[in-house]
Amino acid sequence: MSEDDEGFVGRLARTAGRRYAETVAxxxxxxxxxxxxxxxxxxxxxxxxxxxxxxxxxxxxxxACFDADHPACEGCVEDLRDGQIETW
Numbered sequence: 001m002s003e004d005d006e007g008f009v010g011r012l013a014r015t016a017g018r019r020y021a022e023t024v025a026x027x028x029x030x031x032x033x034x035x036x037x038x039x040x041x042x043x044x045x046x047x048x049x050x051x052x053x054x055x056x057x058x059x060x061x062x063x064a065c066f067d068a069d070h071p072a073c074e075g076c077v078e079d080l081r082d083g084q085i086e087t088w
Contacts, residue, residue, distance in 0.1 A: 034083075039054070047076055048076075
């Protein structure tokens, strides 16, 4: 491989690395706060009922439909806190 080829490959690798880092940061930043509807309700995809919902959150960050005895609801709350909830 010539010096020109090595420089070209190095530039491509650095560019790809920067774009990857930017994509990871954008994904992380975009997933922190779930989207809300016009009424301020959080738009989530309910795991328990497998449906789209717009819900209010209580003071502890739990959706109004939260059921403490259901494992899907516990997972939903954890994902909301981590900013990883599936939204629409």
